[in-house]
Amino acid sequence: MTKLPTETQKKLGLVIDLDTCVGCHGCVTACKGWNTQNYGAPLSDVDAYGADPEGTFLNRVFNYEIAPHDGGPSQTVHFPKSCLHCEDAPCVTVCPTGASYKRVSDGIVLVNEDRCMGCGLCAWACPYGARELDAVAGVMKKCTLCVDRIYNENLPEEDRVPACVRTCPAGARHFGDLGDPDSEVSKLVAERGGIDLMPEQGTKPVNKYLPPRPRDTLDKTPPAALETVAEEATGFLAWLDKALERL
Amino acid sequence: MHPAPSVIIFTALSGLGFGLFMWLGLGAPDVYGMQAFGMFFIAYAFAVGGLLASVFHLANKKNAIYSFSQWQTSWLSREGVLSVITLLVFAVFAIGRIFVGVSLDFFGYAGSALALLTVFSTSMIYTQLKTVPRWNMPLTPVLFLLYAISGGALLSMQPRVAGVLIVVLSALQWAGWMMGDARFAQTGTTKGTATGLADRGRVRMFESAHTARNYVLDEMAYRIGRKHAQKLRLIAITLIGVVPALLLLVAPPSMPLAIVALVLHLAGLLTARWLFFAEAEHVVTTYYAHD
Numbered sequence: 174m175t176k177l178p179t180e181t182q183k184k185l186g187l188v189i190d191l192d193t194c195v196g197c198h199g200c201v202t203a204c205k206g207w208n209t210q211n212y213g214a215p216l217s218d219v220d221a222y223g224a225d226p227e228g229t230f231l232n233r234v235f236n237y238e239i240a241p242h243d244g245g246p247s248q249t250v251h252f253p254k255s256c257l258h259c260e261d262a263p264c265v266t267v268c269p270t271g272a273s274y275k276r277v278s279d280g281i282v283l284v285n286e287d288r289c290m291g292c293g294l295c296a297w298a299c300p301y302g303a304r305e306l307d308a309v310a311g312v313m314k315k316c317t318l319c320v321d322r323i324y325n326e327n328l329p330e331e332d333r334v335p336a337c338v339r340t341c342p343a344g345a346r347h348f349g350d351l352g353d354p355d356s357e358v359s360k361l362v363a364e365r366g367g368i369d370l371m372p373e374q375g376t377k378p379v380n381k382y383l384p385p386r387p388r389d390t391l392d393k394t395p396p397a398a399l400e401t402v403a404e405e406a407t408g409f410l411a412w413l414d415k416a417l418e419r420l
Numbered sequence: 421m422h423p424a425p426s427v428i429i430f431t432a433l434s435g436l437g438f439g440l441f442m443w444l445g446l447g448a449p450d451v452y453g454m455q456a457f458g459m460f461f462i463a464y465a466f467a468v469g470g471l472l473a474s475v476f477h478l479a480n481k482k483n484a485i486y487s488f489s490q491w492q493t494s495w496l497s498r499e500g501v502l503s504v505i506t507l508l509v510f511a512v513f514a515i516g517r518i519f520v521g522v523s524l525d526f527f528g529y530a531g532s533a534l535a536l537l538t539v540f541s542t543s544m545i546y547t548q549l550k551t552v553p554r555w556n557m558p559l560t561p562v563l564f565l566l567y568a569i570s571g572g573a574l575l576s577m578q579p580r581v582a583g584v585l586i587v588v589l590s591a592l593q594w595a596g597w598m599m600g601d602a603r604f605a606q607t608g609t610t611k612g613t614a615t616g617l618a619d620r621g622r623v624r625m626f627e628s629a630h631t632a633r634n635y636v637l638d639e640m641a642y643r644i645g646r647k648h649a650q651k652l653r654l655i656a657i658t659l660i661g662v663v664p665a666l667l668l669l670v671a672p673p674s675m676p677l678a679i680v681a682l683v684l685h686l687a688g689l690l691t692a693r694w695l696f697f698a699e700a701e702h703v704v705t706t707y708y709a710h711d
């Protein structure tokens with residue numbers, strides 16, 4: 174139900190490495206594929222090949238540019254974003270039907286599609302844009318942390334991780350129990366200084382982001398820019414320029 | 421936020437309906453028989469009409485019945501439960517006044533309190549959202565309640581009371597717009613906090629995650645130009661308060677003038693409600709904005 178558990182036995186979630194993510198959108202595609210063929214209503218596309226395409230995705234990759242305050246060269250950061258399975262999930266408590274809930278056993282935030290009435294209030298309550306109402310099914314879709322993979326004994330053991338984690342060619346996505354300080358993911362977060370998104374919203378996200386490592390710096394000054402050869406055209410080119418302008 | 425007609429009509433009409441109920445429960449105006457029938461008919465039409473409009477907002481209407489279940493945590497659920505209870509309590513009161521000629525005061529007073537609580541829960545659906553800073557302030561419920569009781573006073577043909585109330589309402593609405601303008605900055609949310617990269621430099625959008633629109637953009641990234649909004653605010657405040665107040669408080673009391681005031685007020689209310697949604701910025705837009 175929509176009352177949040179005071180404590181969950183585990184805090185399963187993702188750790189996303191902004192240093193190694195190459196922005197290939199492989200996780201986006203793997204997520205869409207798995208979640209269209211498995212648990213719940215498929216993630217629909219509307220007018221997919223038309224002028225105004227629209228589709229439901231549970232994970233999307235943004236690209237940002239950081240211009241350092243010291244004026245150094247800018248840096249591009251690929252930024253995957255999916256549900257952060259917040260401890261204080263505002264999307265759960267606002268839900269009037271009891272469709273949204275957070276599991277006590279592992280902390281995963283899910284939507285029971287048989288109860289959802291498609292009011293969209295939970296998507297309004299989420300600061301991260303992690304919920305999308307499916308245009309065809311009329312129910313709220315969100316990252317399930319691939320519940321139908323991680324406990325699935327019909328899959329080979331190495332596949333019992335979220336589809337996005339399994340597919341990432343750069344190893345930028347990690348899955349584990351962030352409630353256990355000795356887990357691999359918790360150690361990674363501690364070592365790399367993992368960050369919360371929009372901490373001021375008070376949602377206490379379980380998912381963490383590993384900030385990009387500092388870039389290498391050159392030990393000598395970079396070569397100066399080439400000298401400008403010609404400011405203004407002269408001779409034939411100048412004549413051509415003027416002639417063309419007059420036309 | 422996307423100013424969807426269904427939610428604008430829902431909040432505006434149901435607010436007016438419950439506002440009128442509030443006055444009827446207090447016996448103002450003190451009507452019986454056919455006159456009471458007319459008044460209760462209007463109140464039910466607005467309240468039920470508004471609630472029905474809200475159902476059009478649902479993408480999966482067949483599960484709407486479950487929305488009465490989560491009243492312990494959800495304001496939307498509380499709003500549903502309270503509105504049904506209020507309508508039932510007033511059914512008893514209305515039957516007494518219309519058909520029996522008695523005033524069951526207990527039901528009237530209880531109903532009035534419930535009507536106000538219903539409007540309060542409607543306002544809390546929006547006020548509770550920390551993600552929409554413009555709504556997330558104590559003045560939001562105050563305004564919703566004032567809109568309801570002043571509109572209710574207009575509908576119940578109490579020109580003097582309505583006149584005074586809409587003057588207060590107009591002043592507070594203007595203050596609300598001014599305070600709302602500062603809310604987003606007060607939360608401190610920027611692209612830097614949204615990406616967690618603030619301390620590394622100025623974060624800018626390089627490429628969005630998707631070239632096509634999606635649900636998040638459609639619902640939460642509605643933008644209205646500043647100048648445009650300012651003009652609409654002026655229009656809204658003129659219609660909600662300035663002209664109706666002149667008609668009700670300065671001009672000699674007359675039925676046609678009261679009706680003109682009511683019609684103008686309703687147009688102003690719809691404009692203001694449209695602005696309530698159209699002007700509201702959601703923090704998720706920081707992921708999409710260019711700077």
Ligand code: SF4
Nearest residue numbers: 256257259262264299
């Ligand atoms: S990221 Fe959004 S949808 Fe996911 S738990 Fe947090 S608030 Fe809810």
Ligand code: SF4
Nearest residue numbers: 268289290292293295
């Ligand atoms: S859209 Fe569905 S899951 Fe979200 S708040 Fe409404 S009923 Fe609950």
Ligand code: SF4
Nearest residue numbers: 204316318319335337
């Ligand atoms: S955990 Fe599963 S549902 Fe969530 S983003 Fe990854 S692939 Fe998608």
